[in-house]
Amino acid sequence: MKGNREVTIYDVAMALNISPSTVSRGLKDHPHIRLETREKIKALANEMGYQRNKFASSLRKKRTETIGVVVPKLNSYFMATAIAGIEKITNQHGYGLIISSSQESEKKEVTCISTLFNSRVDGLLISLAYDTRDLDHFNLLFNKELPVVFFDRVAECRGCMSVVIDNYKAGYEATSHLIEQGCRKIIHLAGNLLRNVYSERFKGYRQALADNGIKYNPDLLIVSELNNQTGIDAANIILRMRKRPDGIFAANDTSAVAVMVELQKAGIKIPDEVAVAGFNNEPVSQVIKPNLTTVDYPAREIGEIAATSLINKLTNNEKFDFSTIILKHKLIVRDSTMRRSGINITMESIR
Amino acid sequence: MKGNREVTIYDVAMALNISPSTVSRGLKDHPHIRLETREKIKALANEMGYQRNKFASSLRKKRTETIGVVVPKLNSYFMATAIAGIEKITNQHGYGLIISSSQESEKKEVTCISTLFNSRVDGLLISLAYDTRDLDHFNLLFNKELPVVFFDRVAECRGCMSVVIDNYKAGYEATSHLIEQGCRKIIHLAGNLLRNVYSERFKGYRQALADNGIKYNPDLLIVSELNNQTGIDAANIILRMRKRPDGIFAANDTSAVAVMVELQKAGIKIPDEVAVAGFNNEPVSQVIKPNLTTVDYPAREIGEIAATSLINKLTNNEKFDFSTIILKHKLIVRDSTMRRSGINITMESIR
DNA sequence: GTGAAAGCGCTAACAA
DNA sequence: TTGTTAGCGCTTTCAC
Numbered sequence: 001m002k003g004n005r006e007v008t009i010y011d012v013a014m015a016l017n018i019s020p021s022t023v024s025r026g027l028k029d030h031p032h033i034r035l036e037t038r039e040k041i042k043a044l045a046n047e048m049g050y051q052r053n054k055f056a057s058s059l060r061k062k063r064t065e066t067i068g069v070v071v072p073k074l075n076s077y078f079m080a081t082a083i084a085g086i087e088k089i090t091n092q093h094g095y096g097l098i099i100s101s102s103q104e105s106e107k108k109e110v111t112c113i114s115t116l117f118n119s120r121v122d123g124l125l126i127s128l129a130y131d132t133r134d135l136d137h138f139n140l141l142f143n144k145e146l147p148v149v150f151f152d153r154v155a156e157c158r159g160c161m162s163v164v165i166d167n168y169k170a171g172y173e174a175t176s177h178l179i180e181q182g183c184r185k186i187i188h189l190a191g192n193l194l195r196n197v198y199s200e201r202f203k204g205y206r207q208a209l210a211d212n213g214i215k216y217n218p219d220l221l222i223v224s225e226l227n228n229q230t231g232i233d234a235a236n237i238i239l240r241m242r243k244r245p246d247g248i249f250a251a252n253d254t255s256a257v258a259v260m261v262e263l264q265k266a267g268i269k270i271p272d273e274v275a276v277a278g279f280n281n282e283p284v285s286q287v288i289k290p291n292l293t294t295v296d297y298p299a300r301e302i303g304e305i306a307a308t309s310l311i312n313k314l315t316n317n318e319k320f321d322f323s324t325i326i327l328k329h330k331l332i333v334r335d336s337t338m339r340r341s342g343i344n345i346t347m348e349s350i351r
Numbered sequence: 352m353k354g355n356r357e358v359t360i361y362d363v364a365m366a367l368n369i370s371p372s373t374v375s376r377g378l379k380d381h382p383h384i385r386l387e388t389r390e391k392i393k394a395l396a397n398e399m400g401y402q403r404n405k406f407a408s409s410l411r412k413k414r415t416e417t418i419g420v421v422v423p424k425l426n427s428y429f430m431a432t433a434i435a436g437i438e439k440i441t442n443q444h445g446y447g448l449i450i451s452s453s454q455e456s457e458k459k460e461v462t463c464i465s466t467l468f469n470s471r472v473d474g475l476l477i478s479l480a481y482d483t484r485d486l487d488h489f490n491l492l493f494n495k496e497l498p499v500v501f502f503d504r505v506a507e508c509r510g511c512m513s514v515v516i517d518n519y520k521a522g523y524e525a526t527s528h529l530i531e532q533g534c535r536k537i538i539h540l541a542g543n544l545l546r547n548v549y550s551e552r553f554k555g556y557r558q559a560l561a562d563n564g565i566k567y568n569p570d571l572l573i574v575s576e577l578n579n580q581t582g583i584d585a586a587n588i589i590l591r592m593r594k595r596p597d598g599i600f601a602a603n604d605t606s607a608v609a610v611m612v613e614l615q616k617a618g619i620k621i622p623d624e625v626a627v628a629g630f631n632n633e634p635v636s637q638v639i640k641p642n643l644t645t646v647d648y649p650a651r652e653i654g655e656i657a658a659t660s661l662i663n664k665l666t667n668n669e670k671f672d673f674s675t676i677i678l679k680h681k682l683i684v685r686d687s688t689m690r691r692s693g694i695n696i697t698m699e700s701i702r
Numbered sequence: 703g704t705g706a707a708a709g710c711g712c713t714a715a716c717a718a
Numbered sequence: 719t720t721g722t723t724a725g726c727g728c729t730t731t732c733a734c
Contacts, residue, residue, distance in 0.1 A: 056711035059406040080426030407727035
């Protein structure tokens with residue numbers, strides 16, 4: 001299939017009348033090889049079209065210089081951006097990347113991890129699937145001491161690192177903001193409370209209510225996958241309520257937008273009748289009318305920092321051994337929650 | 352790093368008192384091995400936690416059972432969906448996947464391809480970057496007879512396969528629809544005309560104008576990267592025109608939406624003053640008000656078919672050797688172009 | 703139906 | 719500073 005034979009270090013060695021090991025060393029700038037020889041080797045190798053055979057090398061070194069990434073989904077702005085951040089860093093350090101998607105399912109996540117493990121990746125970056133309950137599939141990795149860095153949707157586990165934002169605080173801020181705007185009956189659209197991101201946002205929501213003397217009402221908590229359809233479903237639940245809520249805090253922008261569109265179809269005015277806040281600051285938040293108040297999530301940075309941490313772990317070996325890194329977020333206030341007085345102009349609270 | 356030694360076929364062989372070659376064959380159900388022996392081998396291998404070492408295997412077989420994917424960007428709904436389709440098929444056939452993104456740059460595309468080539472992928476799926484002009488970096492692949500399947504943004508080249516939709520027809524239909532709605536001065540937001548997708552859509556636009564007796568005016572062609580910013584820029588150009596256009600056909604939804612948002616900010620009524628049609632049927636097209644008329648692009652199918660074709664090529668070897676597959680698209684008419692009479696209800700033209 | 707043996711291309715310990 | 723050599727774990731030809 002692949003046409004003719006590949007050029008190997010033996011070919012280069014023979015052509016230069018030196019040994020293969022010298023070529024091997026010269027190619028990677030081993031200081032024991034005379035500079036002149038190194039140059040000669042590299043020049044000829046290049047000219048002959050030599051390409052290092054990764055398999056032979058990995059087989060021998062028992063390292064692949066490849067990092068595995070497992071994300072819950074690819075077609076989300078947040079994840080795509082985080083991956084771009086990861087890619088940038090791993091590229092810089094000469095690592096390859098294998099990206100796989102668990103499609104929000106625990107079952108598929110197990111397969112992904114085992115496939116990556118089987119591919120002998122040197123380390124793993126992972127954001128958990130929506131419904132992952134059992135973390136047994138990670139034991140495989142822990143037993144082999146394969147470094148794992150969680151990002152965004154993280155798990156508590158012995159010795160692994162996590163990169164997140166303070167979801168509790170962000171949830172608290174978003175809810176407090178709604179309360180400041182005069183909301184008293186605030187719906188919370190949450191994701192699976194097993195996931196840190198959603199449980200923390202929920203806790204922040206509850207605390208903000210409590211701190212403002214509003215009693216938490218479990219009927220106002222709607223848990224779902226937070227996609228377009230479940231957003232529509234939530235809107236329908238809301239429309240059927242005897243007494244309508246005056247605020248909605250959705251744990252992502254997708255569901256916030258879906259709810260808004262649906263409520264608007266039913267003639268409900270946003271923000272006047274219902275104020276809506278989302279989470280993630282996806283581009284769609286600036287398309288919907290009124291523009292969506294949301295929490296800016298540093299997706300790219302999360303990816304970059306997770307990748308950097310993993311590579312540090314891989315190289316510095318044990319040094320630089322933190323447990324959690326928390327990045328900054330920002331509440332971005334836009335029209336979907338601006339109910340105070342007549343001055344209903346667009347404003348980005350921070351920037 | 353990886354803890355203790357891995358289990359190899361030698362360990363299994365020794366434990367069973369048979370030879371490694373028998374184990375190797377037994378593991379892959381080689382018919383020459385007695386069924387009983389095969390079962391025994393597989394049972395023990397499993398019990399001992401044996402995992403095939405892909406490097407040794409690839410090194411020996413000179414095939415990696417891995418497919419490389421190069422896409423122009425990851426954070427687009429279209430690409431993410433296409434990749435999901437690719438993943439589904441490759442998984443089914445036991446192929447691994449290495450996904451990389453050229454970030455719309457020719458330079459990065461060259462790197463991606465050479466990295467994948469270097470990783471000795473068995474075949475390549477690729478959608479070209481925005482500004483790729485020179486196809487020299489593919490020679491490397493062609494010389495080694497590495498199968499390549501282009502999808503969406505394809506290239507003419509000896510012996511490669513392509514999976515696309517009929518962009519010319521889609522462009523023709525979208526433009527004709529605008530004309531039917533009474534538009535006479537129609538802006539076309541195009542991407543780089545080097546890319547088949549954009550040049551074809553443009554040709555369709557021109558032909559529709561011609562067929563309706565409208566003279567093509569080069570001033571109405573705006574070429575850009577079709578992202579959010581260039582959409583805003585286009586809106587500003589439009590706003591500065593002495594005589595405003597009454598229709599816009601944008602070659603993607605992102606730019607269509609950006610233009611709409613910006614024109615609306617300036618107080619322009621859509622569709623009454625300007626009708627807007629996009630391309631791709633991204634979710635955002637149903638968020639924007641009025642909902643965006645667009646062309647439904649079968650992203651998932653494109654991915655699935657491209658992957659299937661490549662795998663066929665890889666296995667059937669030379670059989671099933673088409674040059675181009677053209678999938679069906681659909682014009683989806685929504686409110687952003689419905690200017691006829693008072694009946695301005697939402698309709699999905701097909702479905 | 704099973705085994706022996708060579709070798710894929712590279713690396714690194716050891717020797718010189 | 720360079721060379722020799724022994725594998726990494728698997729597959730496959732050839733032999734029995």
